[in-house]
Amino acid sequence: MEGVGEEEMEGVDHLAHERNKSEFDVDAMKIVWAGSPHAFDVSDRISKLVASDPGFRKDNRSTLSRKELFKNTLRKAAYAWKTIVDLRLSEEEAAKLRFYVDEPAFTDLHWGMFIPAIKGQGTEEQQQKWLPLAYKMQIIGCYAQTELGHGSNVQGLETTATFDSQTDEFIIHSPTLTSSKWWPGGLGKVATHAIAYARLIVGGREHGVHGFIVQLRSLEDHSPLLGITVGDIGMKFGNGAYNTMDNGVLQFDHVRIPRNQMLMRVSQVTCEGKYKQSDVPRQLVYGTMVYVRQTIVADASCALSRAVCIATRYSAVRRQFGSQNGGPETQVIDYKTQQSRLFPLLASAYAFRFIGEWLKWLYADVTQRLQANDFSTLPEAHACTAGLKSLTTTATADGIEECRKLCGGHGYLCSSGLPELFAVYVPACTYEGDNTVLLLQVARFLMKTVSQLGSRLSSKKPVGTIAYMTRVEHLMQCRCGVQRGFAELSADLVEAAVAHCQLIVVSKFIEKLQQEIPGKGVKQQLEVLCNIYALFLLHKHQGDFLSTGCITPKHAALANDELRSLYSQVRPNAIALVDAFNYTDHYLGSILGCYDGNVYPKLYEAAWKDPLNESVVPDGYHLYIRPLLKQEIRTARL
Numbered sequence: 001m002e003g004v005g006e007e008e009m010e011g012v013d014h015l016a017h018e019r020n021k022s023e024f025d026v027d028a029m030k031i032v033w034a035g036s037p038h039a040f041d042v043s044d045r046i047s048k049l050v051a052s053d054p055g056f057r058k059d060n061r062s063t064l065s066r067k068e069l070f071k072n073t074l075r076k077a078a079y080a081w082k083t084i085v086d087l088r089l090s091e092e093e094a095a096k097l098r099f100y101v102d103e104p105a106f107t108d109l110h111w112g113m114f115i116p117a118i119k120g121q122g123t124e125e126q127q128q129k130w131l132p133l134a135y136k137m138q139i140i141g142c143y144a145q146t147e148l149g150h151g152s153n154v155q156g157l158e159t160t161a162t163f164d165s166q167t168d169e170f171i172i173h174s175p176t177l178t179s180s181k182w183w184p185g186g187l188g189k190v191a192t193h194a195i196a197y198a199r200l201i202v203g204g205r206e207h208g209v210h211g212f213i214v215q216l217r218s219l220e221d222h223s224p225l226l227g228i229t230v231g232d233i234g235m236k237f238g239n240g241a242y243n244t245m246d247n248g249v250l251q252f253d254h255v256r257i258p259r260n261q262m263l264m265r266v267s268q269v270t271c272e273g274k275y276k277q278s279d280v281p282r283q284l285v286y287g288t289m290v291y292v293r294q295t296i297v298a299d300a301s302c303a304l305s306r307a308v309c310i311a312t313r314y315s316a317v318r319r320q321f322g323s324q325n326g327g328p329e330t331q332v333i334d335y336k337t338q339q340s341r342l343f344p345l346l347a348s349a350y351a352f353r354f355i356g357e358w359l360k361w362l363y364a365d366v367t368q369r370l371q372a373n374d375f376s377t378l379p380e381a382h383a384c385t386a387g388l389k390s391l392t393t394t395a396t397a398d399g400i401e402e403c404r405k406l407c408g409g410h411g412y413l414c415s416s417g418l419p420e421l422f423a424v425y426v427p428a429c430t431y432e433g434d435n436t437v438l439l440l441q442v443a444r445f446l447m448k449t450v451s452q453l454g455s456r457l458s459s460k461k462p463v464g465t466i467a468y469m470t471r472v473e474h475l476m477q478c479r480c481g482v483q484r485g486f487a488e489l490s491a492d493l494v495e496a497a498v499a500h501c502q503l504i505v506v507s508k509f510i511e512k513l514q515q516e517i518p519g520k521g522v523k524q525q526l527e528v529l530c531n532i533y534a535l536f537l538l539h540k541h542q543g544d545f546l547s548t549g550c551i552t553p554k555h556a557a558l559a560n561d562e563l564r565s566l567y568s569q570v571r572p573n574a575i576a577l578v579d580a581f582n583y584t585d586h587y588l589g590s591i592l593g594c595y596d597g598n599v600y601p602k603l604y605e606a607a608w609k610d611p612l613n614e615s616v617v618p619d620g621y622h623l624y625i626r627p628l629l630k631q632e633i634r635t636a637r638l
């Protein structure tokens, strides 16, 4: 192109100079980020498969109407399924393909909640009947728990399931408007079946909330079955974004289902109408939520790392001020303020990756114990999944917004990928448990632990976390010491719960570094990131740390000095550290974050593709603007 300088040429890696600064083996770090060589291979292969297939394009989402957007989502879901079947992809590869298609859809709830609920709360017989149908997608399921009037308070749900011993059936009914099921993903237009949560009534006696498999739509013509009123709840936050998902409303009008469609692993109803509660904690009915919360923590590291990748690459491309003698302006990534905002988020992305790995292990461990009727670690598993889901999603949502701001004006363009990422991600702070409600569960666990163990919450933490542990104990003692009720102290206890979760993240990051980590300079980079994560939080919450007396103001000042030094150590490695996420440009969906850093020509080209630029003179000019411009110039009385 005429006048195109070297800096704007296509096919040139405009970040090569940054990549050459790297002080560690990026390919080895890619394996660490993926979790194993096998996991890296699957991710790398599937992400490239999706990126290279025009059937999975997503650059037009923000210009489609809700109906076009949703139809396109259905097309993609069907195309993804055909790809999975035609290529005979494994369950792991199929899950990765749905992940890289990167579009909230009914399949998330079918695979992410409907199937896990049957696996976790169904009897062997129920699993044998329903799972094969679900795995082959011969039925499509959703998880219908939340109602118009209740979401957080599961025990407040109003839908009823009344046992009719005459017919050996349950009658599922929505007694009030507020008992309408409201929010379940996939429910609005697609799901043929639901796991519906309802108050079990047997012989006139209530037995709390249980799960029931209910068919909603005909498998012949998709019409709602008798007694079922179902639809979509309407547009949600942002364009595109989560509007690819049909979150639905559902009312039951005395819908009858066979007795064997109550999920009966935890408790049973016999044909004689006898209710039997197994000798397991009733909270196992909540097991699916615990499972999803631990997956959401892994999701957080993915979403945050995407935003950080975009902001880091663009911060290396963007130059503003600082030109010396007509030379190039300063890369904004070199400003200390930019580093102090960006690098803690980079460190958090890695920290959340590793805590997600640990939580996956904890969940697998507690699941194995449950099979042996060992419930000893269930309270800790609940507290950890609830608290870490809350901590990581809040930090990630805030982090994505911070990354948008780190990109200046261009971060506000849809083509930056950040507005869409934010709009899709933020409900994670609410779904699967409102983050405050979940922290209250952690606070309750801490209160019980303190009362059982006395002052020390746990001595099983690495030395480097003594300050963090003392902070939690102090925050708890300050609250538990005074004789005021839990409700009165709840805002303070939530702060202690956050501190407890931050302690877990820091200690698991330190434990990760005690493992064998291959690759030149890789462990050193992770040590820098771990120190940034720990010292950034210490700096942010230094009031807590100082008030516990475990650090002095001098320590706090030294920690801040060390942070600045650590930012300087990360700086030459920043681009390589985000390259290690191994995201394709397709998955990132961001011009600012494109691998080659050739941002300006791509931004300029993308602008002209906007539908508004299909005509030079906009629709409406002749009707509204021309008359305005041509009106008689009246003698103004102004």
Ligand SMILES: CCCCCCCC/C=C\CCCCCCCCCC(=O)SCCNC(=O)CCNC(=O)[C@H](O)C(C)(C)COP(=O)(O)OP(=O)(O)OC[C@H]1O[C@@H](n2cnc3c(N)ncnc32)[C@H](O)[C@@H]1OP(=O)(O)O
Residues within 6 Å of the ligand: 102, 103, 104, 105, 108, 109, 112, 143, 145, 146, 151, 152, 153, 154, 155, 185, 283, 284, 286, 287, 289, 290, 292, 299, 303, 378, 379, 382, 420, 421, 424, 425, 430, 431, 432, 433, 434, 437, 441, 444, 448
């Ligand atoms: C383009 C960019 C893309 C970016 C990437 C985006 C990523 C996302 C991608 C795609 C999106 C699609 C995926 C989305 C999937 C998520 C969909 C969301 C689904 C839902 O929201 S399902 C509904 C979720 N609802 C909830 O979470 C409800 C929350 N409420 C509760 O869990 C409970 O009501 C409660 C725990 C708050 C209270 O329960 P209650 O029975 O009243 O119990 P308590 O009295 O409080 O406690 C009694 C006792 O039980 C213990 N306990 C409580 N819960 C549990 C549990 N789950 N397990 C074990 N034990 C539990 C509690 O500690 C008490 O113990 P104690 O008596 O103190 O010893």
Ligand SMILES: Cc1cc2nc3c(=O)[nH]c(=O)nc-3n(C[C@H](O)[C@H](O)[C@H](O)COP(=O)(O)OP(=O)(O)OC[C@H]3O[C@@H](n4cnc5c(N)ncnc54)[C@H](O)[C@@H]3O)c2cc1C
Residues within 6 Å of the ligand: 109, 143, 144, 145, 146, 149, 150, 151, 152, 153, 182, 183, 184, 185, 242, 247, 427, 430, 431, 432, 433, 434, 435, 436, 437, 440
């Ligand atoms: C995008 C999206 C997808 C969803 N998908 C599904 C799905 O597939 N299936 C499903 O069943 N549900 C789904 N939900 C519903 C979701 O699980 C609930 O919205 C969530 O559990 C929060 O409950 P709520 O809406 O009742 O919030 P509320 O509890 O009404 O929260 C409102 C405010 O009250 C506060 N609050 C509530 N209780 C307390 C308390 N005891 N102490 C202090 N403060 C309190 C909260 O902190 C919050 O600030 C989805 C929601 C969204 C947004």
